[in-house]
Each structure stands twice: as structure tokens, then as C-alpha cells.
Amino acid sequence: MGFKIIKNSHKFYLIGILTFCVFQNYSVSAASEPLIRVLISKQKNLRIRSDRSIPLIIRGQEFSNKKIKGLTLKKVNNKTTIFFDKNKQKIYDVKNKSVFEVKSFDGRGIWVGQKRYSGIINLLVLDSQILVINILGIEKYLSSVVGSEMPAKWPLEALKAQAIASRTYALKQKGNQFYDIDSTQKNQVYNGLESRTYKTSRAVRSTRSLVLTYKNKLINALFHSSSGGITENSQDVWKTQYPYLSSVKDFDRNNPKLRWRKKFSKKELESLFPKIGGIKKIEILNITNTGRVKNVKLFGNYGSYQMTGVDLRKKLDLKSNFIRFKFIEDKKIISDNENYSIPSENFLIVLGQGSGHGVGMSQWGARFLASKGIKAERILKHFYKGVKIKPFNKNFL
Numbered sequence: 001m002g003f004k005i006i007k008n009s010h011k012f013y014l015i016g017i018l019t020f021c022v023f024q025n026y027s028v029s030a031a032s033e034p035l036i037r038v039l040i041s042k043q044k045n046l047r048i049r050s051d052r053s054i055p056l057i058i059r060g061q062e063f064s065n066k067k068i069k070g071l072t073l074k075k076v077n078n079k080t081t082i083f084f085d086k087n088k089q090k091i092y093d094v095k096n097k098s099v100f101e102v103k104s105f106d107g108r109g110i111w112v113g114q115k116r117y118s119g120i121i122n123l124l125v126l127d128s129q130i131l132v133i134n135i136l137g138i139e140k141y142l143s144s145v146v147g148s149e150m151p152a153k154w155p156l157e158a159l160k161a162q163a164i165a166s167r168t169y170a171l172k173q174k175g176n177q178f179y180d181i182d183s184t185q186k187n188q189v190y191n192g193l194e195s196r197t198y199k200t201s202r203a204v205r206s207t208r209s210l211v212l213t214y215k216n217k218l219i220n221a222l223f224h225s226s227s228g229g230i231t232e233n234s235q236d237v238w239k240t241q242y243p244y245l246s247s248v249k250d251f252d253r254n255n256p257k258l259r260w261r262k263k264f265s266k267k268e269l270e271s272l273f274p275k276i277g278g279i280k281k282i283e284i285l286n287i288t289n290t291g292r293v294k295n296v297k298l299f300g301n302y303g304s305y306q307m308t309g310v311d312l313r314k315k316l317d318l319k320s321n322f323i324r325f326k327f328i329e330d331k332k333i334i335s336d337n338e339n340y341s342i343p344s345e346n347f348l349i350v351l352g353q354g355s356g357h358g359v360g361m362s363q364w365g366a367r368f369l370a371s372k373g374i375k376a377e378r379i380l381k382h383f384y385k386g387v388k389i390k391p392f393n394k395n396f397l
Contacts, residue, residue: 036136036180038182039179041130046123048111049069051111051116055068055104056071060098068084070085070111097125097126098124101123102123103119112132116192116194117192118136118193119134119135119137121135133179141170142170143196143203144190144192144196146195148188154370157370157374158363158369158371161370161376162203164207165221167209168219169221172397211391219244219245221361222234223361223362223363223383224362225362226258226354226355226365229250229354230247230249231383233289233290233359236288236290243386244384248382252367252368255364260319260353264347265345265347266346273300278301281327283296284296292309293323295308296308309323319354320352320355322354323350326349330347365383377389
């Protein structure tokens with residue numbers, strides 16, 4: 001599938017090449033809705049409380065359906081303790097690998113730190129930290145994910161595309177023995193009830209149970225913020241090649257992340273690369289077909305070093321590896337009358353495009369297409385080649 005941008009009288013019009021498609025609503029009973037275990041925190045000190053007067057209910061260790069207003073878990077060295085709001089003087093020792101389940105009948109959710117969550121909260125006490133895991137239905141989870149990953153004010157069709165991509169991505173995550181998915185950018189962002197709005201809930205309801213499949217299996221529905229004009233092939237970022245994650249033209253215009261630059265001083269580079277004494281020259285060894293940096297060679301005062309563009313992006317905390325480099329010399333004016341200047345310091349300027357790994361759906365691209373009237377299904381089929389959109393089935397796993 002493709003799109004064309006036609007310019008007429010200094011205005012741009014978007015024309016879809018494929019025929020118009022409309023979503024059907026598929027109803028799935030609550031009992032059959034998949035549950036997901038989301039890691040929302042790793043801490044040594046933890047505070048959980050109810051939102052109002054409706055109590056929380058805790059189970060685990062020596063507590064059986066105990067009603068509480070709130071609790072505090074603390075880990076000091078190898079010792080973990082727990083106490084409750086109404087009796088803070090009574091402190092209980094907690095054994096390693098203890099599990100607590102906290103739930104509430106309050107629709108406003110459970111406060112974990114500064115955020116509220118629906119569903120059940122599991123607390124797992126390990127040697128070095130306390131894992132906080134939110135267990136809830138996938139659809140409730142998504143109504144927050146969509147609002148965490150995209151501004152709720154964006155066009156509804158973009159939010160619907162995000163809902164389907166995020167549902168597919170989440171259901172494909174097998175996780176480990178404790179949880180299925182992380183709540184950060186490591187997987188996809190989830191901020192609990194704080195990011196759930198009427199519009200994000202509508203986007204999830206209207207796409208209920210729909211997922212992206214390729215040969216009757218869930219796809220690895222990767223997405224990113226902005227591709228900088230063209231998405232990347234999966235094999236050029238990771239070793240695995242997915243047929244549906246191939247490079248396509250993007251429409252991520254009118255985007256604050258489309259073009260950017262970042263400046264590094266000589267001292268910053270010396271701190272980042274102490275073994276080679278900073279960087280005074282960067283040689284791009286090769287690039288991908290889309291123009292992203294694949295491998296570089298860094299030259300410093302004490303030698304040289306090779307690394308991938310992906311690793312360099314992480315090292316320099318760059319928005320993407322769709323980058324080029326320029327060294328500049330900053331000069332200071334000594335005297336305005338004589339207009340005399342001397343070199344003061346060298347700087348590295350990184351000129352970049354886009355934000356994220358560049359694979360799969362571009363969120364800013366989805367926004368632009370949706371703003372031109374393109375429906376969510378066609379947006380998804382543009383970014384994920386050869387896929388089908390179907391109600392979730394366990395056989396897709």
C-alpha cells in the first residue's frame with residue numbers, strides 16, 4: 001500500500017492508493033479478555049495507598065484479606081519490613097521471595113507512588129529490590145498505553161492505529177516468570193490511570209481485540225516517534241529480518257523531532273570516551289540503505305575505536321542514528337576595536353533526523369496521515385507490509 005502527496009496551489013493533498021476500508025467492531029466477553037502482567041516499578045522503598053475512604057485489601061504472608069488504608073515496604077541492606085497506615089508502630093519482617101497481592105473495589109484505582117492503577121497490584125520481594133507488577137485486562141491496559149504513547153488530542157484514527165499496534169506488541173511479549181512487559185520505553189510506556197482519557201478509551205473500544213498478523217501469527221509490532229522521512233529495515237537495526245518491517249516512505253512532517261542538532265564540548269567528549277582521549281574525528285564506515293549510520297570509527301588523542309551507530313546513539317544519548325557529524329571551532333573576540341580573535345575550543349555538532357529506532361510505525365507519520373482522513377487500518381498496512389488485521393486468537397501466539 002502507498003500514498004501520494006500532491007501539491008496544488010501551494011497546498012498539499014493526500015491521496016490513498018488503496019480502496020477505502022472500515023473497521024468492524026468485534027465484541028469479546030470480559031471473561032475471555034487476556035490478562036497482562038506489567039512491571040511498573042523496581043524499588044527499595046515503596047508506598048501504596050487507597051484513593052479515598054474505600055480500603056485496599058492485601059493478601060500474602062500472614063495477611064489474609066486484610067483491609068488497609070495504605071502500606072509502606074522498606075528494604076534496608078538485606079532486611080525488608082512492612083507496616084500499615086493505621087498502625088505504623090507495628091512493623092513486620094518480610095521474607096525474601098514473599099509475594100503480596102493488593103486490590104481495591106474503588107474505580108479510582110490504587111496509588112503506587114505518584115500514579116494510580118486499576119486491576120491488581122502484586123508485590124514481589126527479592127534480594128535487591130521490590131518488584132511492583134500491575135495485573136489487569138489488556139483492554140484497560142491499552143486505554144492508558146495509547147495516552148502514554150500518543151497525545152490524546154491527536155486524531156482518533158492515529159490513536160486507533162496505536163491501539164492495534166500496542167495490543168499486538170503486548171500480546172506477543174512472553175515476559176519472564178514474574179511479568180510480561182515493562183512499563184517504560186524499553187517496551188511501551190504505561191502510566192496507569194493518569195494517561196487514560198475518554199478519547200483513548202474510545203480508540204481502544206472501537207478496535208477491541210484487533211491485532212496485526214502475518215501468516216496467522218502476531219507480528220512484532222514495533223513503532224517509534226519519528227523516522228525522519230523514511231522508516232528502517234529491521235535487519236539494519238537488529239539481526240532479525242521481518243518481511244513486514246521493511247523500509248517505507250514516511251509522512252512525519254510538521255514535527256519538532258524531524259530535524260535536530262546536539263552539541264558536545266571537548267571536555268564532554270573526553271569524559272564520554274576517556275580511553276581514546278575524547279574525539280577529534282569521526283569516520284562513517286558504512287550506512288544503511290535509508291542513510292542511517294551503521295558503523296563509525298572514532299579517533300581520539302590516544303587512539304581509535306570502532307562502534308555501531310546504534311551504540312553511538314546510546315552513548316551520546318541521541319534521538320536516532322540518522323545522523324551526520326561536524327566539528328566546529330568556537331572563537332572569542334579579544335578586542336572589538338581590533339576585531340582580533342583566537343581559537344577557544346572545538347565542538348562536535350551532531351545533525352540528526354527523526355527520533356527512535358525508525359522501525360515499524362512512525363507515530364508522527366500516523367498523525368499526519370490521520371489528519372488527512374486516512375483510516376487506521378490503512379495507516380497500519382502502510383507501515384507494516386503484507387499484514388492482516390484480525391480479532392485476537394490464542395492460535396496467533
